[in-house]
Amino acid sequence: MALDAWVAGAAPLNYTSLTLQSVGRKLTDAETQIQSAESSKVPDRAGLITAINRLAMAVANAEAGLQDDTPAKVQRAQRDLRNAIAALAAAYAKFFSPHP
Structure with a gap:
């Protein structure tokens, strides 16, 4: 991961920061998609x-x-x-596991 590389001194701050920002945006997008998807597995979705x-x-x-x-930090x-x-x-795994 970019953060591990930064801690080890192998990745520049700017690259690591931009990588984390990109990951944060992708996580926000994933959350939005999951919230908007119709699913009978509401507790698992939560x-x-x-x-x-x-x-x-x-x-x-x-x-x-x-x-x-x-x-x-x-x-x-x-x-x-x-x-x-x-x-x-x-x-x-719980969300995508088969349910009886």
Whole structure:
């Protein structure tokens, strides 16, 4: 991920910031699409939206840490990103799993 590369000193700030902004926009688009889609699995959809929001918040926190040049904030955001990705994967699996 671009953020990991920035922390390691292998990616410039501008590139990393633009990447995070792009990811944030894509997450917003995904949330909008999920909210507007018709689905009988409303509780599962709510879980998916919550997971996307959590991921978007972690991306925003990482971006804020970059802009503030606060490595500790970026590292917290990295942990939050990893946890949010795991939560999104679980919500995705639940949403798309076969239901009787």
